[in-house]
Amino acid sequence: MSNPFQILPGENSRSEALTGGCDKPARENAARTFFIETFGCQMNVHDSEKVAGVMMSRGYRAAEDVDSADIIFYNTCSIREKAAQKVFSRLGQLKKQRHARLPVIGVLGCVAQQEGDAIFEQAPHVSLVCGSASYSKLPALLEELESGSRRVTGLSLATDECFETELTRRDNRFRAYVTIIEGCDKRCSFCVVPETRGPERSRASAALLAECRRLADEGFTEIQLLGQTVNSWRDPSPARLTFAELLSRVAEIPGVRRVRFTTSHPRDFTPDIVQAIDAYPALCNHVHLPAQSGSSAVLARMGRTYSREAYLEKIGCIRSAKRDISISTDIIVGFCGETIEDFEETLSLLDEVGYDQVFSFKYSPRPKTAAGGWEDSVDDAEKSRRLAVLQERQRQIQLRRNEAKVGRVFEVLVEGFHARLGQAVGRTPENYIVNFPGVPEWTGQYEAVWVTAAGPNSLVGERAGAA
Ligand code: SAH
Ligand code: F3S
Numbered sequence: 001m002s003n004p005f006q007i008l009p010g011e012n013s014r015s016e017a018l019t020g021g022c023d024k025p026a027r028e029n030a031a032r033t034f035f036i037e038t039f040g041c042q043m044n045v046h047d048s049e050k051v052a053g054v055m056m057s058r059g060y061r062a063a064e065d066v067d068s069a070d071i072i073f074y075n076t077c078s079i080r081e082k083a084a085q086k087v088f089s090r091l092g093q094l095k096k097q098r099h100a101r102l103p104v105i106g107v108l109g110c111v112a113q114q115e116g117d118a119i120f121e122q123a124p125h126v127s128l129v130c131g132s133a134s135y136s137k138l139p140a141l142l143e144e145l146e147s148g149s150r151r152v153t154g155l156s157l158a159t160d161e162c163f164e165t166e167l168t169r170r171d172n173r174f175r176a177y178v179t180i181i182e183g184c185d186k187r188c189s190f191c192v193v194p195e196t197r198g199p200e201r202s203r204a205s206a207a208l209l210a211e212c213r214r215l216a217d218e219g220f221t222e223i224q225l226l227g228q229t230v231n232s233w234r235d236p237s238p239a240r241l242t243f244a245e246l247l248s249r250v251a252e253i254p255g256v257r258r259v260r261f262t263t264s265h266p267r268d269f270t271p272d273i274v275q276a277i278d279a280y281p282a283l284c285n286h287v288h289l290p291a292q293s294g295s296s297a298v299l300a301r302m303g304r305t306y307s308r309e310a311y312l313e314k315i316g317c318i319r320s321a322k323r324d325i326s327i328s329t330d331i332i333v334g335f336c337g338e339t340i341e342d343f344e345e346t347l348s349l350l351d352e353v354g355y356d357q358v359f360s361f362k363y364s365p366r367p368k369t370a371a372g373g374w375e376d377s378v379d380d381a382e383k384s385r386r387l388a389v390l391q392e393r394q395r396q397i398q399l400r401r402n403e404a405k406v407g408r409v410f411e412v413l414v415e416g417f418h419a420r421l422g423q424a425v426g427r428t429p430e431n432y433i434v435n436f437p438g439v440p441e442w443t444g445q446y447e448a449v450w451v452t453a454a455g456p457n458s459l460v461g462e463r464a465g466a467a
Contacts, residue, residue: 033064033069034052034055034072035072035073037066037073039109040083041079042224045171045177049177052169071103071106072103073106073107074090074106074107076108078110082364084114091123095123104127105126106126106127107119108131109132110131112129113133114368128142128153131155132182132196133182133197141154173220175221175222178212178215180203183198186305189374190335190365208246212250216256222413223259225250225260230261230263231264231268244272244276245276247283251282258413262288266290266306269317274320285324285430289311289318291349293338293346294308298335299311308345312353326356328358332361334363334382335371336374343386347389350390350393354397355398357398403454405459408451409450409464410428410434410449411428411447411448414447423436424438424439436462
C-alpha cells in the first residue's frame with residue numbers, strides 16, 4: 001500500500017518551517033517516518049491531512065509505505081459496526097507482519113474516541129489512542145512514548161481548543177477541504193457522531209475567509225466546506241454572518257471557481273442557501289440532503305426533527321431555483337421498527353425526489369446511542385433484501401436521469417487519469433462523474449466535456465475545449 005500523503009519533495013515547504021505543539025526541535029524527528037491509513041468520510045480524510053501537517057511541522061516525514069514506517073496511524077470510523085471492525089482486523093494483520101523494527105501504532109479518530117483505553121486491551125501492540133479534538137497534541141504524546149511511557153491517550157473533547165489550520169498538509173493540489181463546524185448536537189437516535197466528535201463548535205467567519213483566501217492564493221480552485229451538519233454553522237464572531245452569507249463570501253474570493261459544502265441537515269436548510277446558489281455561479285449546484293427515511297413515523301423515531309412532508313418542502317425549494325440543482329441523499333434501511341409499509345414510503349420518496357445519487361446503508365446499532373438500546377427488529381437478511389431493492393430502484397432512476405444528459409456539455413474539473421484506459425476522470429459542478437479520453441496533464445484543469453453516453457453511476461464524454 002502506498003502512502004496516501006504523496007507529497008513531493010519541496011511541495012508545500014511552508015509547513016516545514018512551522019513548528020507547534022511541543023518544544024522539541026523539528027530536525028530531531030527528521031529520521032522518523034509516519035504512515036496514515038484513513039477510513040470513513042471526508043471529515044476523516046481532512047483530519048488525516050491535519051495530522052500529517054502536525055507531524056511534518058515537527059520534522060516527521062511521510063513514509064513511502066506502511067512497511068517502512070516508524071509510526072503507523074489508523075484514522076478510524078465507527079459510524080457502523082463493520083466500519084469500526086475494520087481497524088481491529090487491520091491491527092490483527094499488522095501483528096502478523098514482520099517489520100524491520102517495531103513501529104509505534106496509534107489509533108486515531110472515532111473508534112479511538114469511542115473505545116478509549118479499551119483499545120489497549122483488545123490490541124496490546126497499540127501504544128497511542130487519540131480522538132479528533134486532540135490531534136494538535138500528537139507530537140507531545142509521541143514524546144511521552146519516547147520518554148518511556150508505554151501507553152498514551154488524547155481523548156479530551158475540550159471545546160475551547162482550536163486546531164492550527166495553517167499546519168494542514170493537503171493531499172490534493174486543487175481541492176481544499178475546510179472544516180467550518182466540528183461535532184454535532186443533533187443526536188439522531190441511530191448516530192454515534194455526537195459521542196465521537198463532541199458538541200457542535202463553529203469557527204469564526206474572519207478566520208475561515210482568511211484561510212479560504214490563502215488557499216486560493218496557493219492555487220486551490222475548489223473549496224469544500226465541511227461539517228457533520230455544515231449548514232448548522234453559526235458565526236461565533238460579531239460579524240454574525242449567516243451560512244448563506246458565508247457561502248457567498250467564499251464564492252466571491254478571486255481564484256475560487258467552485259465551492260461545495262457537505263453535509264446539510266434538512267432542519268437548517270433555508271431558502272437563502274438556494275438563493276445564494278442562484279446568485280453565485282461558483283457555488284456548485286449540488287446539495288447533499290440526507291433524508292434517512294421516507295416514513296414520517298420512522299423519522300420521528302430517528303429523532304430527525306422533520307417529517308416526510310417538511311423534507312419534501314425543502315426539496316421543493318431546491319427545485320424552484322433558477323439553476324438546475326442536483327440532489328443526493330443518505331438512506332438507512334431496516335431501522336428499529338421499520339415496517340414494509342415504511343420501507344415502501346422510502347422507495348416512493350426516491351421516485352418523488354428523483355435523486356442524482358443515494359448512499360444507502362443497513363441500520364447498524366451503535367453503542368451509546370438512544371436506538372442502541374432498542375430492539376433491532378429487522379433481521380439482517382431482510383435488511384439486505386430491502387437494501388438491494390432500494391439500490392436497484394435508484395439504479396434505474398439514475399440511469400434515466402443520466403441518459404437525459406447525453407448531448408449536453410458540462411464543465412469538468414479533472415481529478416485524475418486512468419493510464420490503462422487513457423481516460424481522464426472528473427466531476428461536474430453537479431457532482432456527476434465524467435470519463436473522457438485525455439492526458440494526465442489535464443489533472444487539476446477545467447475542461448468543457450460533451451456527454452456522449454451514460455451509465456447509472458457515471459457519464460462518458462469527449463472534450464469540447466477548455467472551460
Ligand atoms: N451529518 C453527517 C452524518 C454522518 S454519518 C454527514 O456528514 O453525512 C453518514 C451517514 O451514515 C448518515 O447520514 C446515515 O445515513 C448513516 N448512518 C449513521 N449512523 C448509522 C447507523 N447506526 N447505521 C447505519 N447507517 C448509519
Ligand atoms: Fe449524526 Fe444526526 Fe448529527 S446523523 S452527525 S447525529 S445530524
